[in-house]
Amino acid sequence: MTEFDLVLRARRAVLPTGEQPASVAVTGGRIAAIGAFDAPVSAARTVELRADEVLLPGMVDTHVHVNEPGRTEWEGFASATRAAAAGGVTTIVDMPLNSLPPTVDVPALHTKRAVAAAKAYVDVGFWGGAIPGNINELKGLHEEGVFGFKCFLLDSGVPEFPPLSPADLVEYLTAIHEFDGLMIVHAEDAGAIEHSPAAHGSGYEGFLRSRPRGAENTAIAHVIEAARWTGARVHILHLSSSDALPMIASAKRDGVRLTVETCPHYLVFDAEEIAAGATQFKCCPPIREPENRDLLWQGLADGVIDCIVSDHSPCTPELKQLDTGDFGVAWGGIAGLQVALPAVWTEAKQRGFALTDVARWMSATPAALAGLDHKGGLVVGRDADLAVIAPDETFTVDAAQLRHRNPITPYAGRTLAGVVRQTWLRGEELVGDETRGRLLSRSDALQPAVT
Numbered sequence: 415m416t417e418f419d420l421v422l423r424a425r426r427a428v429l430p431t432g433e434q435p436a437s438v439a440v441t442g443g444r445i446a447a448i449g450a451f452d453a454p455v456s457a458a459r460t461v462e463l464r465a466d467e468v469l470l471p472g473m474v475d476t477h478v479h480v481n482e483p484g485r486t487e488w489e490g491f492a493s494a495t496r497a498a499a500a501g502g503v504t505t506i507v508d509m510p511l512n513s514l515p516p517t518v519d520v521p522a523l524h525t526k527r528a529v530a531a532a533k534a535y536v537d538v539g540f541w542g543g544a545i546p547g548n549i550n551e552l553k554g555l556h557e558e559g560v561f562g563f564k565c566f567l568l569d570s571g572v573p574e575f576p577p578l579s580p581a582d583l584v585e586y587l588t589a590i591h592e593f594d595g596l597m598i599v600h601a602e603d604a605g606a607i608e609h610s611p612a613a614h615g616s617g618y619e620g621f622l623r624s625r626p627r628g629a630e631n632t633a634i635a636h637v638i639e640a641a642r643w644t645g646a647r648v649h650i651l652h653l654s655s656s657d658a659l660p661m662i663a664s665a666k667r668d669g670v671r672l673t674v675e676t677c678p679h680y681l682v683f684d685a686e687e688i689a690a691g692a693t694q695f696k697c698c699p700p701i702r703e704p705e706n707r708d709l710l711w712q713g714l715a716d717g718v719i720d721c722i723v724s725d726h727s728p729c730t731p732e733l734k735q736l737d738t739g740d741f742g743v744a745w746g747g748i749a750g751l752q753v754a755l756p757a758v759w760t761e762a763k764q765r766g767f768a769l770t771d772v773a774r775w776m777s778a779t780p781a782a783l784a785g786l787d788h789k790g791g792l793v794v795g796r797d798a799d800l801a802v803i804a805p806d807e808t809f810t811v812d813a814a815q816l817r818h819r820n821p822i823t824p825y826a827g828r829t830l831a832g833v834v835r836q837t838w839l840r841g842e843e844l845v846g847d848e849t850r851g852r853l854l855s856r857s858d859a860l861q862p863a864v865t
């Protein structure tokens with residue numbers, strides 16, 4: 415009789431304690447045992463990784479704009495979750511805006527779940543939205559299993575998802591704190607942006623001046639103090655301004671319940687290399703100078719920045735204004751879900767970091783942020799969500815070959831290290847077209863985690 419459904423044997427496996435040879439045994443979709451590389455376990459299926467391959471936990475990307483229903487031509491659940499799988503990402507959490515309806519009440523969450531259910535190739539969870547007028551919807555969304563609430567402090571780019579004022583933020587945090595929810599914040603200050611020169615034309619410099627670091631710094635300072643006053647748990651999305659790192663570190667030292675993410679594009683690109691009209695690089699907050707990028711890496715090394723997530727926010731070629739190259743009118747959002755892991759690994763490796771660091775930033779910590787206790791690590795009892803990568807093999811990104819719905823990405827033409835060879839979801843390899851993804855709810859939500 416066989417003991418386990420599956421055993422994977424890897425000469426290099428990234429465990430929470432570090433990288434080592436290991437065998438990972440799986441039963442019922444969960445990791446049942448971890449032992450030595452040649453541990454004498456019997457399983458219905460044994461997979462031995464090649465000498466150049468490393469076993470990682472599947473990546474957990476808590477910042478993905480799927481945009482379906484309503485703007486499915488930008489991205490949809492079928493394409494986004496296939497791109498995720500191809501990139502070693504086994505869980506995504508969908509942002510509440512850019513889809514129609516936005517996820518700002520329980521019926522909208524039900525609509526999104528119904529659309530995603532049949533198309534999810536990897537596991538999918540949902541953030542709720544906090545907008546003016548929906549404060550009374552938050553508790554219901556929380557009980558229905560959203561992982562937290564996203565708000566903007568300035569124009570979001572879509573009219574159906576307006577921003578909270580600084581005073582609203584305090585009121586909403588007070589409400590969310592009552593049920594110990596989580597607020598995740600797009601932290602750029604509306605006033606600071608209004609007083610900056612508007613972006614126009616094809617020069618990247620002008621766009622950068624329109625979204626200064628000061629706008630982020632001002633908003634983050636307010637979010638920190640609002641969290642301090644209310645006791646609520648807050649998370650800063652897509653940190654770009656390294657100026658904010660000292661105040662974030664100080665708030666954390668004070669015990670403010672604060673976490674922070676940054677994104678691959680802020681860690682890989684620098685403003686000075688962005689060509690005129692290259693609007694595929696436009697995102698908000700923007701990609702900044704090389705010395706800013708170095709400080710973000712230092713923030714990760716110091717633990718001031720907790721995690722790295724893609725902020726995959728694509729649109730159609732028309733909206734990216736690739737023909738005019740006008741940074742003033744192009745949609746702000748970068749497509750990078752499928753290449754996030756190799757992009758970060760390529761840069762991390764050059765800076766002396768290890769795959770254990772990458773797994774912590776891109777799998778363990780985002781899983782913990784969302785309270786996904788059964789994801790994010792090669793740990794007995796957790797879901798057998800796995801990525802097999804060849805870390806030293808390189809490839810050149812061909813936008814047309816990516817599974818994203820639209821073939822536009824600033825990574826096009828870049829040579830990256832780290833080829834994802836296999837992705838496993840709850841003990842099954844993701845090959846072919848069968849959708850095996852499940853819809854996830856907050857672990858302690860009243861609703862069952864599986865539809």
Ligand SMILES: [Zn+2]
Pocket residue numbers: 477479509725726727
């Ligand atoms: Zn976003």
